[in-house]
Amino acid sequence: MVTKSYKAGAPEQYDPSQFPAFAVTVDVVILTMSDGVLHMLLVRRGETPFKGMWAIPGGFKRPNETLHEAARRELAEETGVDVPTLLTQFGAYGDPDRDPRMNVVTIGYLAVLREVGAIVAGTDAAEALLVPVADVLRGRLDLAFDHEQIVRDAIERVRTELEVTGIATAFVGQTFTLAELRAVYEGTWGVQLDAANFRRSVVAEDGWVIPTGRLAPPGPSGGRPAELYRAGKAWKHGGPIHRLKSTERKSRQ
Amino acid sequence: MVTKSYKAGAPEQYDPSQFPAFAVTVDVVILTMSDGVLHMLLVRRGETPFKGMWAIPGGFKRPNETLHEAARRELAEETGVDVPTLLTQFGAYGDPDRDPRMNVVTIGYLAVLREVGAIVAGTDAAEALLVPVADVLRGRLDLAFDHEQIVRDAIERVRTELEVTGIATAFVGQTFTLAELRAVYEGTWGVQLDAANFRRSVVAEDGWVIPTGRLAPPGPSGGRPAELYRAGKAWKHGGPIHRLKSTERKSRQ
DNA sequence: TTGGTTCTTGTCGTTTTGACTTGAACTAGG
DNA sequence: CCTAGTTCAAGTCAAAACGACAAGAACCAA
Numbered sequence: 001m002v003t004k005s006y007k008a009g010a011p012e013q014y015d016p017s018q019f020p021a022f023a024v025t026v027d028v029v030i031l032t033m034s035d036g037v038l039h040m041l042l043v044r045r046g047e048t049p050f051k052g053m054w055a056i057p058g059g060f061k062r063p064n065e066t067l068h069e070a071a072r073r074e075l076a077e078e079t080g081v082d083v084p085t086l087l088t089q090f091g092a093y094g095d096p097d098r099d100p101r102m103n104v105v106t107i108g109y110l111a112v113l114r115e116v117g118a119i120v121a122g123t124d125a126a127e128a129l130l131v132p133v134a135d136v137l138r139g140r141l142d143l144a145f146d147h148e149q150i151v152r153d154a155i156e157r158v159r160t161e162l163e164v165t166g167i168a169t170a171f172v173g174q175t176f177t178l179a180e181l182r183a184v185y186e187g188t189w190g191v192q193l194d195a196a197n198f199r200r201s202v203v204a205e206d207g208w209v210i211p212t213g214r215l216a217p218p219g220p221s222g223g224r225p226a227e228l229y230r231a232g233k234a235w236k237h238g239g240p241i242h243r244l245k246s247t248e249r250k251s252r253q
Numbered sequence: 254m255v256t257k258s259y260k261a262g263a264p265e266q267y268d269p270s271q272f273p274a275f276a277v278t279v280d281v282v283i284l285t286m287s288d289g290v291l292h293m294l295l296v297r298r299g300e301t302p303f304k305g306m307w308a309i310p311g312g313f314k315r316p317n318e319t320l321h322e323a324a325r326r327e328l329a330e331e332t333g334v335d336v337p338t339l340l341t342q343f344g345a346y347g348d349p350d351r352d353p354r355m356n357v358v359t360i361g362y363l364a365v366l367r368e369v370g371a372i373v374a375g376t377d378a379a380e381a382l383l384v385p386v387a388d389v390l391r392g393r394l395d396l397a398f399d400h401e402q403i404v405r406d407a408i409e410r411v412r413t414e415l416e417v418t419g420i421a422t423a424f425v426g427q428t429f430t431l432a433e434l435r436a437v438y439e440g441t442w443g444v445q446l447d448a449a450n451f452r453r454s455v456v457a458e459d460g461w462v463i464p465t466g467r468l469a470p471p472g473p474s475g476g477r478p479a480e481l482y483r484a485g486k487a488w489k490h491g492g493p494i495h496r497l498k499s500t501e502r503k504s505r506q
Numbered sequence: 507t508t509g510g511t512t513c514t515t516g517t518c519g520t521t522t523t524g525a526c527t528t529g530a531a532c533t534a535g536g
Numbered sequence: 537c538c539t540a541g542t543t544c545a546a547g548t549c550a551a552a553a554c555g556a557c558a559a560g561a562a563c564c565a566a
Binding site: 447449450453471472474475477 | 522523524525526527530531532533534
Binding site: 019020021022023024060061062063064065066067089091092093094095096103105107160164 | 272273274275276277313314315316317318319320342344345346347348349356358360413417
């Protein structure tokens with residue numbers, strides 16, 4: 001028992017100096033889609049504890065900012081990307097021994113980016129790493145603190161978020177082809193989706209994606225030019241709109 | 254800007270004394286089903302700030318316990334119920350001005366109970382109140398701090414949780430009739446479900462509910478005795494198992 | 507021109523869904 | 537004891553959704 005100076009009973013009666021102090025941090029799991037594979041950003045710790053190990057980018061919350069603002073600031077500091085949207089809180093972590101030096105409670109945020117190259121360019125290349133999330137989920141990388149568990153929760157969250165909200169369009173550009181959007185689902189869920197059925201279910205939902213009328217240039221191996229779409233306003237930072245559970249073809253993994 | 258004594262740049266380099274201290278609390282939204290209506294527990298604040306106002310039960314996290322343990326302790330202190338399960342974390346709140354006196358970050362937990370009478374009996378009756386959540390959602394009660402927003406998030410969470418997990422069985426007893434289980438969905442979603450279709454979709458899912466072979470005594474107004482079921486082990490504290498989106502009949506509300 | 511690739515459109519059988527009906531088992535009231 | 541009312545179980549049925557597949561369109565490279 002490491003109980004210090006705080007009154008155990010009598011809740012609602014407190015005094016700033018009488019209750020345990022915690023450091024509050026914000027950790028951001030930054031996801032992006034690269035070549036059909038879901039990747040995440042890791043940074044190398046320069047200080048003890050866990051010096052030299054890979055970790056999720058994050059930092060201390062300041063007293064005069066909200067949690068969301070702190071997450072946005074950390075994202076901007078680490079990647080140079082300052083997007084006001086697509087920053088989803090997914091969990092809080094406060095085990096007593098998660099930081100060996102002090103009591104730290106961290107709030108986990110999930111960020112989705114589409115630019116890949118610019119991300120690592122923001123910081124020192126030797127200190128930042130873009131790895132497939134599958135490598136982390138399989139325990140191939142030792143992460144600092146309880147960051148592996150945090151990553152697991154983040155991935156589980158983005159998978160259900162993908163099914164229920166319109167977060168998928170955050171992975172792709174301003175305009176996109178349905179093949180690109182489909183790759184987001186396939187890479188995140190680890191499934192193969194039927195292109196025809198995917199198209200049908202996506203287009204059927206009203207306001208989900210809207211055609212621009214333009215065509216994308218075909219890939220290097222030829223193929224028919226795909227129609228370009230842009231994200232409908234329906235999904236913008238919000239509740240359950242889209243629901244894609246069909247169009248499955250093969251089992252996950 | 255109220256920035257105090259902490260280094261703005263150079264993350265990963267810190268010292269316990271150099272960074273802003275926060276109080277960390279845990280607030281528990283305690284839900285129960287009473288007469289087909291979703292209710293929640295409120296307690297009256299005895300101290301400033303917001304003295305005399307209704308609030309969600311909660312309290313400070315201790316340095317030597319996890320967040321989950323803190324939530325469980327608060328739940329036990331407030332209701333006398335000590336259930337190891339069905340305590341779901343749903344959000345963290347840390348706006349700078351959410352507590353006028355100090356920096357407080359609170360973690361929101363969601364608890365589901367089935368016993369109704371025993372809840373308020375735990376504390377002083379004048380200081381505890383079981384109200385329909387609809388009253389809170391409609392803004393009829395002024396809650397302390399940002400607790401109204403916390404409640405909104407909790408309700409939204411339990412609604413989707415109901416759809417995706419087996420949390421519904423936490424509202425009912427050890428054994429239950431399908432009518433009781435259906436009332437949970439109806440009360441939480443504010444819809445009317447077709448009894449026949451509800452039965453079909455619930456029984457179809459394997460391991461979701463399992464029949465006991467016994468019958469429940471019919472109600473005071475007669476009627477055929479209903480079969481008694483118990484919760485399948487499939488849902489126990491876990492991932493997406495059940496999915497009830499059909500069996501709808503009329504629009505919500 | 508031919509073959510290969512990718513996207514779009516269409517078809518088809520199965521499953522699921524939503525609404526409804528029928529029958530079974532009980533209570534209450536005459 | 538009989539009947540009306542109530543609640544639950546089980547069946548029916550048409551419409552919609554789903555999953556799989558086939559065919560056609562539009563591009564590239566050789």
